Each structure stands twice: as structure tokens, then as C-alpha cells.
Amino acid sequence: MKILRTASEGLESLAANKLRTCFMMAGTVVGIAALTVIMAIGKGTEAQVMRRVENFGPRAMMLVAGGGRTIGPPDASVATLTLADARAVRDEVPGLEIVTPQAWQMGAGLRFGGNQSKATMWGIEPEWHDAWNWYTVEGDGITDEDVATMARVCVIGSSVKRDLFGDVDPIGESLYINKVAVEVKGVLERRGVAGASGGDFDNRILLPITTAMRRVMNVDHIGGVRIITSDANRMADQAEQITRLMRVRHRITPPAEDDFRINSPLAIAEVVRGTSGTLTMLLTGLAGLSLLVGGVVLMNILLISVAERTAEIGLRRAVGATRRDIFHQFLTESLSVTFLGMILGSALGWGVSLAIQRWTTMPVVVSWEPLAVAIGFALLIGTFFGVQPARRAARLNPVEALR
Amino acid sequence: MIELEGIEKTYTRGDVVTRVLKDISFEIHPGQYVAIMGASGTGKSTLMNILGCLDKPTDGHYRLDGTDMVELDDEDLSHLRNHKIGFVFQQFHLLQRTTALKNTLLPLIYADRYPEEAEELAEEALAMVGLSDRIDYRPSQLSGGQQQRVAIARALINNPAILLADEPTGNLDSRSGAEVMSIFQRLHRQGRTIVIVTHDRELAEHAQRVIVLEDGQIAEDHRISQPRDAEAELAALAPAEENVG
Known part of the structure; x- marks a missing residue:
């Protein structure tokens, strides 16, 4: 298929410019790794919540x-x-x-x-x-x-x-x-x-x-x-009644605080989630920032590469490449970079998750789900930041490109 | 068969309208070897871009094997270039990090059907230009003359209706230039249609026919009764070793 041939032209260009490819990939690697760790921690936290609630008694x-x-x-x-x-x-x-x-x-x-x-x-x-x-x-x-x-x-x-x-x-x-x-x-x-x-x-x-x-x-x-x-569904309501009763019995009026507290599965879940919340927030920030910055870097390197390879694009157009062929070639470069970055990032995130599991008390569950999310993100970023350079390459006028 | 009929090309910048080509009409028959000659600024590059279907005329008709390219869209023009035209450029325009073989078969990548025997075709094309022993070399490992011969092999691989060469010896020393010209003459003897665009009258006289452009118009169009013989010129040059191997 022609689309595979033009895609392979994109891959060859990546293979021929390894350092450039690494720079293009860095943001995706870090972002996806952070995302993978976030999901592992999230899953671990939920498992711990379930355990604690089960332990405490759901009712x-x-x-x-x-x-x-x-x-x-x-x-x-x-x-x-x-x-x-x-x-x-x-x-x-x-x-x-x-x-x-x-x-x-x-x-x-x-x-x-x-x-x-x-x-x-x-x-x-x-x-x-x-x-x-x-x-x-x-x-x-x-x-x-x-x-x-x-x-x-x-x-x-x-x-x-x-x-x-x-x-x-x-x-x-x-x-x-x-x-x-x-x-x-x-x-x-x-x-x-x-x-x-x-x-x-x-x-x-x-x-x-x-x-x-x-x-x-x-x-x-x-x-x-x-x-x-x-009835577990009435728990919140009952806790409210107990609170009112106790405040009356203990003669507590506002603004005085309760001299008691009511623990429930909900309160426990909140506490457990709270402990991993800070790290998750930090990692979410890191993931978002890396993916965004990485995407912008990717786009800029691609734009530079389009400018540098003007003559090459002109030549390809002269020997018969259509605009769509050129578009595919550059989009393939972008998508391959994010896809490769996704694989490396997932591996890195997987390793970090295992390390957290091994050396800290942070609840972590390593699973395959983050990979699916990572694939989604890789495609999204590769497309979002790759379309603009690919379009610019495709729109080059071959006469001017060959000059 | 190439037919140009009343080709006009004008560029408009602001209020200034420049007529680069004025009422150009001629025909080139299959198997002809034609040189289009003119000083820089006479519109020969523009004419060459139109002949190569890289650019469209503002007015007039250009029929290539019966297809009027003026009516085609960008995608169809790409196909037309892919099937009918073989380009040879002054700057060679080879992909730098790619072998001679891969450079040669590049046009096949964009063909509708990629021939299974693409590599054999590329090897044959490289053999035609005398580079059988260089198929795995990259452009940086080849001399200028060899690079231009790879470019000729690339132009031949799709068996095009015209071989279109723009100052093909412009970046070459006289010996490599003579080699390239002798390849063109050999291809012509095999029946190829060749159009070279040059400012150099001596070079133009290797062709059978010279069309001279002046100020966007055809000033002369005549046959060369005794074309220069590139083989003889090559033989007359002091024998030299291939400098890069």
C-alpha cells in the first residue's frame, strides 16, 4: 500500500536523525511515565480504600x-x-x-x-x-x-x-x-x-x-x-442525627466544635485518598506539563525539519508525491515519535511504579490499564502537534521548494 | 508527444504585471533531443517548470501524450509527473542519508502500484548509467558526476515520456559533464525523448534541435545538422581516474 510506503519514508527519516528523534520524544516519555505512575498509585489507593472499608465494615x-x-x-x-x-x-x-x-x-x-x-x-x-x-x-x-x-x-x-x-x-x-x-x-x-x-x-x-x-x-x-x-444508604443521615443528639447531650452550641467524631467508611476513604493526593497532584502537573511542552517541542522540531528539508520535499513532489503523500510522511514521523515515546514512557512508569511498590509504603497496583490510556495520549499528541507541520510540508510549492 | 500552444505566464505583484512567457508554441516529437536555450531571466526556468508539470501556465495549452495538463488538479499533476516525467536537476537533489539504490527507486514509492521487482529495476537503471558497483553508496561517498548519474537513473526508473534536464552539467567539472552528456546521447540513440534546459550554447549543441528563448519569446528554433559528439569530447579530454570511489 502506498500509505505504508510513505509512512516508511517517515520512519527512515527518524532512524537517520536519532538525536533529533530523542529530543522529539523526551516530553512524551516523561509525560507518559508520570501518567503511568499516577494510575498505578490511583489504583493502589482505591484498592487500599476497599481493604480499609472492608476491614472497618461497610455498614x-x-x-x-x-x-x-x-x-x-x-x-x-x-x-x-x-x-x-x-x-x-x-x-x-x-x-x-x-x-x-x-x-x-x-x-x-x-x-x-x-x-x-x-x-x-x-x-x-x-x-x-x-x-x-x-x-x-x-x-x-x-x-x-x-x-x-x-x-x-x-x-x-x-x-x-x-x-x-x-x-x-x-x-x-x-x-x-x-x-x-x-x-x-x-x-x-x-x-x-x-x-x-x-x-x-x-x-x-x-x-x-x-x-x-x-x-x-x-x-x-x-x-x-x-x-x-x-441500611448503608442511610448512614450519612444517621451520622447527622447522632451528631445532633451528641451536641445536645454534651451541651455544645456554636461556635464550639464537637467533642466527638464519627468515623465512617466514607471518612476513612477520604483519609486514605488524601495521603496519596498530594503526590498524585504533583505527578498530574508533571504529566500535563511534560505532554504539553513535549508536544510543542515536537511540533517545533518538525517545523524546523520541514524548513530544513524543503528541497527534499520539493524533490519528492517532483518525482510524483502528492500533497497527501507528504502529509502522511510527516504525520507518520510525529505519530511514530509519540508512539515510541509512549512505549519508553510506559516502561519507565512501570519501573518507577514497581520501585515505589518495593521501597515505599505507598499503595501501588501495577496493571495494564495505563498502557491503554498511554496509547490514547500518544495518538492524541502525535496527531495534535503533528498535523500543523505535516500540513505546512504538504502545502509547499514544489517550484519554490526546488529553487 | 509534447504540444505547447500559446503558453503565457504572467506574475502579478501589486500593480506590476510581469509577462515571463509570451505566446510560446512548439511541438516535440517522441525520440527528439531538444535543448531549450536562453540567458538567465529569459523565462527558461519557468518554461522548464511548466514542461515538468510543476507549474501551470496562465494561459494556453500544454498536452503531454494527449493529456492537457492545464485541466488537471494538483493530485493528477503529481501522478502525471510520476508517470511521464523524469527530472534531472543542476543540484542533483539526492536524499543525502540514502543509498544510490534507494534514491533511484524513489519515484516508484509514489507510483500507484509498487513493482515487486523495484530493486531490480533500480539496479538496471544504475547499470545504464554505469554505476552497478555503487548501488550501496550514499551521495556523500560519490563524486559529483556519479551523483548526477544516480539522478539520471532515478529519472529513468519510471520509463518516462520525457527526460527533463535543467542545467545538468552546471555543477560538474568538464569531464563529469561530458560523461553526463554522453549518457544523454546514448539514451537518445535508444529512443528517449530528452529536453535539456541550459544557458550554454556549446552544451545545447549536443541536441538535435535548439529552441532559443529571448525575453519570454521563442527567438530561434532550429535543427542542429551536426550535433556535438559527447563521446568524442570525452575521449579528447585527458584521461582521469575516478576521483572518489
Whole structure:
């Protein structure tokens, strides 16, 4: 086909001017590489959001004492949230499946025989197991009776079992938590995932909430309330109701800020996305700028090349090239440059993504999708910035070109 | 068969109208070897561009093998050049980074049908101009005379109706020039139609017929009874080695 022959004329010109070709390609390479990394980070972030939300519970909310921060370990020093607040939420906000208060203390000291360790202590009610969908694999969970009687019992996470008991069967053994002796009645199933704060989820010890508040921590307030809604679509509305209720109960009026916060999958997704947002924005800027500047450079080099090769174009016209043939030749040069740049840029972006995955905690998912986007961009830029020079070449008057 | 009838070419710049060609009419029959001669500014380049279908006359008709090029659009003119015309330029106009073979087959790239045996055709054309041993050389590795011979091979590859040469020896030393002229005479003996455009009367006298342009008009049109013999002139020159190899 004639179009292939004229295209191959364009390719030969690129091959014959390698340095020029490199300059023409540079912007596309950088731009496409940045684009590839952006997409890898975007995909990684979304995967992490999904994981976190799945982990948190898609229908779950947390009413947490203390305002301000949206994520991270609760602030134990805020003493405003009480069991009565939890009851009020349960009684007054409709459409909630589970409302269960929890008290907690980070880094509670544990001892069994000669072994010591630290773990997060949770004071819970039995519904906690349902609210977190997290049950015991050995022994039993916390019961209503345990709560009512302020029983000196506990359920331990698999990390606590490993650290304190080793090969010893912990069920029925007593351990000390902040110098209070409690009997181990169950071991939690291993979750094996990091929490939102990056800690070991399995390094925990559960006590009846009454035992935790009275006997261990000696406090009247709780850390938070775990809430499961029966309808995820009503979550935003319910969060609004809870906020109003809590502000009334805590006598907060504007302009005072909430002394609590409500975490939801939406809030978590926002936080996770926020961490990679800055880098993504920077890379987007870099990609946009590179592609634009690269395109302009490409166009200018092509325009210079058209001027330099006036005689060549004149000769080709004299031996029978039509305007369209010349147009095709120069458009082929432009498209080939961006296409080659796209391949190199994708490879570079792929490498950088793998490096980020390997050496940073940034969530990155390397996939083939960015290649499709890159091909689209390469064609777009090659055409957009190639048409003008190609048209100029095609319009040259052969008589003047040959002079 | 070339027929020019009342060819006019005028250029208008602002209010100034310049008549470059005035009522040019002549015919060139197949197999003729014609020189168009004139000093610079007499319109011979313009005439050559029209003969080569690179430019259209302002008025008049130019029929090439029966096709009136005046009625054709740019694309059809490109096809016409591709099929019917072989150009040889003073500056050779070879693609610098390309081999003699590839330069020679360039017109085939723009043909409607690319012959499978394109490379063999190019090799044959190069053999005709005595460059069989240079097919893989680039222009920079060839002497001026050799470069012009590649250009002649390129002009021949499409088996054109006319070979149109514009000052073909203008950039060559006398020996290379004589070589080129002897190739033209040989091609003429093989039946080619050749038109050379030159300001040089001696060169023009290698042809059978000389058309002299003066001030855009035909001043003379006569046959040369005894054309100069390029072979003999070449033999008379002191033998020289090919300077570039």
C-alpha cells in the first residue's frame, strides 16, 4: 500500500536523525511515565480504600470521644463520652442494628508468669463480637453475665497468646493486666491485618466493659461506640442525627466544635485518598506539563525539519508525491515519535511504579490499564502537534521548494 | 508527444504585471533531443517548470501524450509527473542519508502500484548509467558526476515520456559533464525523448534541435545538422581516474 510506503519514508527519516528523534520524544516519555505512575498509585489507593472499608465494615460507624483528628487511635484523655451516650444513641436514632460501647487503653501492661508484653485493652459488651464480626476460635467470648458481674475474665488476641503463653494453653490461665488478675476464657480468631493506625490488630485483650472501666482503668467514660446500621444508604443521615443528639447531650452550641467524631467508611476513604493526593497532584502537573511542552517541542522540531528539508520535499513532489503523500510522511514521523515515546514512557512508569511498590509504603497496583490510556495520549499528541507541520510540508510549492 | 500552444505566464505583484512567457508554441516529437536555450531571466526556468508539470501556465495549452495538463488538479499533476516525467536537476537533489539504490527507486514509492521487482529495476537503471558497483553508496561517498548519474537513473526508473534536464552539467567539472552528456546521447540513440534546459550554447549543441528563448519569446528554433559528439569530447579530454570511489 502506498500509505505504508510513505509512512516508511517517515520512519527512515527518524532512524537517520536519532538525536533529533530523542529530543522529539523526551516530553512524551516523561509525560507518559508520570501518567503511568499516577494510575498505578490511583489504583493502589482505591484498592487500599476497599481493604480499609472492608476491614472497618461497610455498614459500620464509630462514634469516638474527642474531636479534631479524623483517624488514628482514640484520645483517651477525653472524658466526655459515657455509657449513657451510647444508650441514648441506641434508643433515639432509628435504623441501627448494633450500638455497642467500648472503652480502651493503648499499651496496657500484661504479665503471665515471667512473660510481659503490652497490648491494647478493650472493654466491651458481647455485641462487640457481632459488631466487628470477630469471634473466638478457642474458648468463649464475653457474655452479658460477665458484663453484669464485672467478671475478672478476658479474651486475648492471637499475638497476645503467642507473646505471653507461647506453647501453653491459655484457656483457664490467669494473667495480670495493670496488676489486676483476669482469667483467659477465649482466644480471638487471627485477623493478621494492620489497623488504620498501622498497629497489630491481633495484639489486643478484651475485657467486659464494666471490668475494664471499674477495675482496670477506674474511669466513668468510654472511648467510643461502635455502630452498625441496617441500611448503608442511610448512614450519612444517621451520622447527622447522632451528631445532633451528641451536641445536645454534651451541651455544645456554636461556635464550639464537637467533642466527638464519627468515623465512617466514607471518612476513612477520604483519609486514605488524601495521603496519596498530594503526590498524585504533583505527578498530574508533571504529566500535563511534560505532554504539553513535549508536544510543542515536537511540533517545533518538525517545523524546523520541514524548513530544513524543503528541497527534499520539493524533490519528492517532483518525482510524483502528492500533497497527501507528504502529509502522511510527516504525520507518520510525529505519530511514530509519540508512539515510541509512549512505549519508553510506559516502561519507565512501570519501573518507577514497581520501585515505589518495593521501597515505599505507598499503595501501588501495577496493571495494564495505563498502557491503554498511554496509547490514547500518544495518538492524541502525535496527531495534535503533528498535523500543523505535516500540513505546512504538504502545502509547499514544489517550484519554490526546488529553487 | 509534447504540444505547447500559446503558453503565457504572467506574475502579478501589486500593480506590476510581469509577462515571463509570451505566446510560446512548439511541438516535440517522441525520440527528439531538444535543448531549450536562453540567458538567465529569459523565462527558461519557468518554461522548464511548466514542461515538468510543476507549474501551470496562465494561459494556453500544454498536452503531454494527449493529456492537457492545464485541466488537471494538483493530485493528477503529481501522478502525471510520476508517470511521464523524469527530472534531472543542476543540484542533483539526492536524499543525502540514502543509498544510490534507494534514491533511484524513489519515484516508484509514489507510483500507484509498487513493482515487486523495484530493486531490480533500480539496479538496471544504475547499470545504464554505469554505476552497478555503487548501488550501496550514499551521495556523500560519490563524486559529483556519479551523483548526477544516480539522478539520471532515478529519472529513468519510471520509463518516462520525457527526460527533463535543467542545467545538468552546471555543477560538474568538464569531464563529469561530458560523461553526463554522453549518457544523454546514448539514451537518445535508444529512443528517449530528452529536453535539456541550459544557458550554454556549446552544451545545447549536443541536441538535435535548439529552441532559443529571448525575453519570454521563442527567438530561434532550429535543427542542429551536426550535433556535438559527447563521446568524442570525452575521449579528447585527458584521461582521469575516478576521483572518489
